[in-house]
Amino acid sequence: MTTDLPSLSVLDLVPVRTDQTTGEALAATRSLARVADELGYRRYWLAEHHNMPAVAATNPPLLIAMVAAATSRIRVGSGGVMLPNHAPLVVAEQFALLEAAHPGRIDLGIGRAPGTDQLTRYALRQGAGDDGVSLFPRYVEDVMTLMSAEGASMSVGGRAHPLHATPHAVSVPPVWLLGSSDYSARLAAERGLPYVFAHHFAGQGTAEALDLYRSSYRPSDRHPEPQTFLTVNVTAAATQEEAERVALPQLLSMLALRTGQPLTPQRLVEEAEAVDVPAEHAGLVRAMASRWVIGDATSARARIADLAAEYGVDEVMVHPVAGALAGTAADTSPAREETLRLLVK
Template structure:
């Protein structure tokens, strides 16, 4: 018998969904919210653990800017899947407001709400300034904002009497996750003993370093006695490799349009997209989307296992930016099947 340690298998970990409520060309935000709820119900039936929505602003292809509101919409339309934020960009908000919003959500849907927090603006600098009435607030204030927010939920974390209370919110056990695409939040999550989610879907080159930093920094807490790391990953799955590569051109166009400053809705897939790239854009796209998993069920299973071997994650959060809703649902069908 070999002494070699057996790594994690795909069936050993949890799988979740990150949805950006995409606005597709020819569609409306109203369509997007219905598609989001359809996907959440589908994910619930398939056994996914959680369904998260992301805060972005001033982006014509993302409808989930009022993230807490959309979380309520999804939670009301489902029954057991956990629903949360991936994430709320805390520097855009007063911590008290987030405590009240998520205290309300947890009161409405007990035991089903997650609060994932990021420190980036989730938008461009002009929009970030429009969001923040106090222009002095920056991502550098994140540790202090996080401490304030956590104290609204658990006053025992504070240094004394709390003159302002979050009602609802106070006393509620709402899991807080730190999200990141670099080492800052990884280290902070470790030091505070919180679960950590890394954005491998757009920052693949920093994944292993951040996860290692999280594990090295981890201190047991009331929340966790050992580290818990989740990784976000783009997965475009279809019946054949060729079909998946075709569907993936929607995601590739999204990043190309962002880099070119083209503010447009999510575009349908196209043939021969590679003919429209410059060498610089190809390199930049690979830098951002290098960990994306695209292919048939067999290809997806192989690549997801390789990604798990590399990261040893406790959970994967799957993002599938696919133009056609039926194809998007089918992609999640395939992921659920190959990870059993």
């Protein structure tokens, strides 16, 4: 068993519980980010999902601005911006401004998936079809070029017109490609970019994707070596039994997502315990739980260290998935904060 703990970071989907408003969920995220900052976590990334009752992370740039302003040291970024949903210039402008406001603390993680259902995707794209997906490699290049100090140049009517994301960029946030298949692994390796496989979501194919990325990596000026880390769902508590208990709300949310059930705000622990999981779904719940890190502080730290060694990474991004007990203050998430604290004790 490996004992050396890698550097730790945080992924936050800004969960919304049955006892919370959106504003209270955002307050809980600010508090969680401050805890991560104080404990020495390396990064705090925020996801992009749309039209989901249990997730308030609809707009990573706004959330990054909020979290960066509430913290002082930790890197803050997107995990990630779903680029096919947005015009590259808009993303470049947003992250150029974030980098200008918080130099050296911003990460731009980019994904190719829509992060939502087809109807919401249609609304986000204003009915523009799948061009954003098919043009993803070009969009990535456009964002990087527009954020650079040199910017871009567009030829219109025989004249060159300069185009910059911001008037005077003196630093540029690093761009990471995110994925849950080998597509982004290949693209990141080809372009010499950092890459992260969504192990916390996919659970399978991680080793293959990371091996493909590393074996085919082409060094770039900014990134001469491949750079990656692992993402994992984590719940740590005082005992194994308590960790399993507070992980149940998120397990049921993921069960609903994977089996096509109606999505709801995240249940409180007591509400989750009252749910009868159909026998045909019990195996899926057990399989998901086996891929997560759920345990007391000692076992959770050991499991994270083992995963880092297994996949050859020196950083693990934990998605703290502990639910809340009835009576918890609505603007807090103490079990998620406790997970972060126990991992670094």
